[in-house]
Amino acid sequence: MIRITRKIEFSAAHFYHNPNLSAEENHRVFGKCNNPRGHGHNYALEVTIAGEPDPTTGMVLDLKELKEILQREVMDRMDHRHLNYEVPELAGLIPTCENIATVIWKLLEPKITSGKLDRIRLYESPDLFVDCTAASTNGAGSRK
Amino acid sequence: MNLSLTRRYRFSASHRLDTPQFSEAENRRVYGKCNNPYGHGHNYALEVTVTGPVDPATGMIANLVELDPFVEQEVIGPFDHKYLNEEIAEFQSLVPTTENVCREIFRRLEKFSAARLERVRIEETSKNSFEIARDN
Numbered sequence: 001m002i003r004i005t006r007k008i009e010f011s012a013a014h015f016y017h018n019p020n021l022s023a024e025e026n027h028r029v030f031g032k033c034n035n036p037r038g039h040g041h042n043y044a045l046e047v048t049i050a051g052e053p054d055p056t057t058g059m060v061l062d063l064k065e066l067k068e069i070l071q072r073e074v075m076d077r078m079d080h081r082h083l084n085y086e087v088p089e090l091a092g093l094i095p096t097c098e099n100i101a102t103v104i105w106k107l108l109e110p111k112i113t114s115g116k117l118d119r120i121r122l123y124e125s126p127d128l129f130v131d132c133t134a135a136s137t138n139g140a141g142s143r144k
Numbered sequence: 145m146n147l148s149l150t151r152r153y154r155f156s157a158s159h160r161l162d163t164p165q166f167s168e169a170e171n172r173r174v175y176g177k178c179n180n181p182y183g184h185g186h187n188y189a190l191e192v193t194v195t196g197p198v199d200p201a202t203g204m205i206a207n208l209v210e211l212d213p214f215v216e217q218e219v220i221g222p223f224d225h226k227y228l229n230e231e232i233a234e235f236q237s238l239v240p241t242t243e244n245v246c247r248e249i250f251r252r253l254e255k256f257s258a259a260r261l262e263r264v265r266i267e268e269t270s271k272n273s274f275e276i277a278r279d280n
Contacts, residue, residue: 021201029202098205128150130205131148131150
C-alpha cells in the first residue's frame with residue numbers, strides 16, 4: 001500500500017465560547033481564546049490517501065483531482081472566513097482544532113473515490129495539531 | 145475515525161552520556177563525543193500526543209489551559225536550562241540518552257488526568273528524533 005499526502009494552507013478567524021457557560025466560566029475554560037472579537041490562525045492541513053497505484057496511471061489518486069477536492073471542500077469553505085459564523089458545518093460547534101478536523105474528515109471522506117482517506121493532520125500553529133486517522137490504521141490516536 | 149491532539153514544546157538542556165558500568169575507555173568508545181566530561185547541550189523539541197473523547201462543552205480532547213501548565217510543571221520547568229545528569233534525580237543513576245529522557249517524560253506526563261497520554265516524541269536535534277508510544 002502507498003500513502004500520498006497533499007498539504008494546503010488556509011487562514012481563518014475564530015474564538016471559543018460556550019453559550020451554556022457564564023462569562024466567568026467561559027473565560028476560565030477558554031482563556032484568551034474566549035476574546036469575543038476573535039483572533040486568527042494560519043492553518044495547515046495535510047491530507048493522506050492510502051491505496052494501491054492504478055496499473056495504468058501509476059497513481060493512487062491523481063493529485064490534481066485531490067487539489068480540486070481540497071479547493072472545493074476546504075479552501076472555498078474556510079479560507080479567509082470566520083469559522084464561528086461562516087461555515088454551516090461548524091454551526092453549534094466550538095471551532096477547535098478537534099472539531100474543525102472532524103468536519104473536514106466528514107467532508108473529504110465521501111469525496112475520495114480512488115484510494116481511501118487515511119489521515120488528516122490539521123495544524124492550528126506549528127506547535128499544535130490534531131490527527132484524524134481511519135479506524136483501521138495504526139497511527140497515533142488509533143488505539144483505544 | 146480516531147482523533148488525537150499533539151502539542152509541541154521546547155526546552156534546552158545539557159547532558160553527558162557516561163555509565164559507571166563501563167571503564168573510562170569503554171565510555172569514550174561507546175559514547176564518543178557525547179562522553180565529553182564537561183557535558184554538551186541540545187535544543188530539544190517535545191511533542192506530547194493525547195487521545196480521548198472530545199468534550200462537547202469545550203470541543204476539546206484536552207484543554208491547553210490545563211495541559212500547558214501541567215507540562216510546564218512536570219517537564220519544562222524541571223528540564224529547561226538544566227544539566228540533566230545532576231539536576232533531574234532520575235538521571236543521577238540512569239544515562240540521560242534521549243531514549244531514557246523519552247521514558248522519563250512519558251512517566252511524568254502519564255499522570256495527566258484529563259486525557260490519555262498516547263505518545264511522547266522528542267527531537268534531540270533536527271536530525272535525530274525518538275518516540276515512545278503507549279503499550280497496548
